[in-house]
Amino acid sequence: MEMIAPAAQELIPNNAAATGDDALLEISLGPHHPSTHGVFRMDVVLDGERVVKLKPVFGYLHRNHEKIAEGASYLASMPYTDRLDYIGSLTNNWAYALAVEKLAGIQIPERAEYIRVITAELTRLQNHASTIGFLTQEMGASGSPLMYSFREREKILDLFESLTGSRMMCNYMRFGGCRVDLPAGWLDQTRKVVADFPGFLDEFERLLEGNEILLARTQGVGVLSRELAIQAGVTGPILRASGVNYDIRKVDRYGIYDRFDFRVPLGEHGDVYDRYMVRMLEMRESLKILEQALRDIPSGPIMDTKTKIRGFRPKAGEAYGRIESPKGELGFFLISDGSPNPYRYRVRPPSLINLTVLEDMCLGSNVSDTIVIFGTIDIVLGEVDR
Amino acid sequence: MLGEGIAKGLVETARNFIGSYFSKNRLTTVQYPEERLPQIEATRDFPFLVYDGDDWQAGMRCVGCQICEKECPPKCIYIEKSKDKKPDAVGKLQFYPAVFNIDVSVCMSCQICVEVCPFEAIKMDTEFELSTDNRFGGLLWDKARLSKPNAYYGKVHPTDAAASDALLAEEKAKVEAKAKAAGETKTNSELTSPPLATSGATSKQ
Numbered sequence: 139m140e141m142i143a144p145a146a147q148e149l150i151p152n153n154a155a156a157t158g159d160d161a162l163l164e165i166s167l168g169p170h171h172p173s174t175h176g177v178f179r180m181d182v183v184l185d186g187e188r189v190v191k192l193k194p195v196f197g198y199l200h201r202n203h204e205k206i207a208e209g210a211s212y213l214a215s216m217p218y219t220d221r222l223d224y225i226g227s228l229t230n231n232w233a234y235a236l237a238v239e240k241l242a243g244i245q246i247p248e249r250a251e252y253i254r255v256i257t258a259e260l261t262r263l264q265n266h267a268s269t270i271g272f273l274t275q276e277m278g279a280s281g282s283p284l285m286y287s288f289r290e291r292e293k294i295l296d297l298f299e300s301l302t303g304s305r306m307m308c309n310y311m312r313f314g315g316c317r318v319d320l321p322a323g324w325l326d327q328t329r330k331v332v333a334d335f336p337g338f339l340d341e342f343e344r345l346l347e348g349n350e351i352l353l354a355r356t357q358g359v360g361v362l363s364r365e366l367a368i369q370a371g372v373t374g375p376i377l378r379a380s381g382v383n384y385d386i387r388k389v390d391r392y393g394i395y396d397r398f399d400f401r402v403p404l405g406e407h408g409d410v411y412d413r414y415m416v417r418m419l420e421m422r423e424s425l426k427i428l429e430q431a432l433r434d435i436p437s438g439p440i441m442d443t444k445t446k447i448r449g450f451r452p453k454a455g456e457a458y459g460r461i462e463s464p465k466g467e468l469g470f471f472l473i474s475d476g477s478p479n480p481y482r483y484r485v486r487p488p489s490l491i492n493l494t495v496l497e498d499m500c501l502g503s504n505v506s507d508t509i510v511i512f513g514t515i516d517i518v519l520g521e522v523d524r
Numbered sequence: 525m526l527g528e529g530i531a532k533g534l535v536e537t538a539r540n541f542i543g544s545y546f547s548k549n550r551l552t553t554v555q556y557p558e559e560r561l562p563q564i565e566a567t568r569d570f571p572f573l574v575y576d577g578d579d580w581q582a583g584m585r586c587v588g589c590q591i592c593e594k595e596c597p598p599k600c601i602y603i604e605k606s607k608d609k610k611p612d613a614v615g616k617l618q619f620y621p622a623v624f625n626i627d628v629s630v631c632m633s634c635q636i637c638v639e640v641c642p643f644e645a646i647k648m649d650t651e652f653e654l655s656t657d658n659r660f661g662g663l664l665w666d667k668a669r670l671s672k673p674n675a676y677y678g679k680v681h682p683t684d685a686a687a688s689d690a691l692l693a694e695e696k697a698k699v700e701a702k703a704k705a706a707g708e709t710k711t712n713s714e715l716t717s718p719p720l721a722t723s724g725a726t727s728k729q
Contacts, residue, residue, distance in 0.1 A: 214595060299564045
């Protein structure tokens, strides 16, 4: 075949003489929505239907987030953190607020801690629900599972809107607490949503459990070994699906997570099916945390009174705050020189670091499996490119 | 049996499909714009300027202090301070904004301007049907376009507006009490020692 791409030959030097039926083909998956996850491109070299080389290409959504934050006040970066992982803006808020609170030595009131746990676990629910919806969509289940998960996500987004004023760009947490107190009746609405959610999970399991197509497409596909996952710094549900017991809610016990009784679901094989099941089980555990938090939430102030909104200047120093976001370890590293804006502001995005193992998981699989494997990493390009 | 799992899943789909004819929970689509969902109170989109009374220019609460301009993360606010002064919401003589522009194509609805404003002058609107065929002038809103009465604020955010009104009433009462006290001491001092003003003037020189 004369049409072989020159770049493909460079990538595979041993194959320089390949012509005819053995020729490798370099194709570009993307950059617009290879699988509904945003603007991302994969440079894939194919031997027939098998992937022999895969190069992720990103940066299409780069917005200079870190440098903008270094020129802006600490408060002004808070709404920008919503736009990192725009599916779960409240966990981003929390990670940034935690880093600044460590930097400035702020203690936050008990009620604010509970509100943070409740909103973060709701974020985890809606993130995992939509991730599984997208995953089934990528396997060809066009419509139904995604629409059912979006129907449930909608209820949680309504709760976010009545609390924070916005469905996705919440901009809710502040250094020293939360921006506004819970509106009247919000806790009861949340209790109702939390009580109804297991019904949705049961329905979802009936819909997909034992589905032969799902099993054929997921079991044994895209295996990520335990060793590689640890070496590459992978975190979140993908790491736990490979059988590593590492959840920052348990390791760091940040906030008030030491008060709640919940378990960390682990996978065994590290394939696509385990990653799907770990997320399903994590939603059940999140519901347990939510029930406990909604039962125990105290009344009281929601903001630390000593922290100023305007003219906030932490003293010189550095701090790293990290949380278990739905996608993995989300960390913010800040250096302060005593001025109103950070000297250095660095985000440790789980999506980007989890993406580094994409090639290892995809080698030898079909093009259609590549899309499914990519889907289980659960990335959001707002966070990858920043 | 092969296909059993798929069949079970399809039963679930059928249950949802048929259920959508009977249960409100399963029928989630709303026929916008004929049907509308009730607006959630905390909803926010773009800022507006609050004024008291009927005249938007006389009742403008904004004093042109430019704090929101400095704190705005995407820098979408542009303010020019006035040269003269007018009385503000609590009765003090203050500057007012000669120019107050918000570029809503840049605004990201974060509401930080509302949080930092010390004068309860800028609030978030809930109006969302804002399409325009002019993407430059049509999206750069001046202060006439931005000004809305306090009654409107009370309508869209009743809880917040009540808190804001209470805060302003308290401040106004304080200012009035202070003015009254100052007025009393002034009249007293005028009665007892009239040359006080002159002595002040001489010390300035």
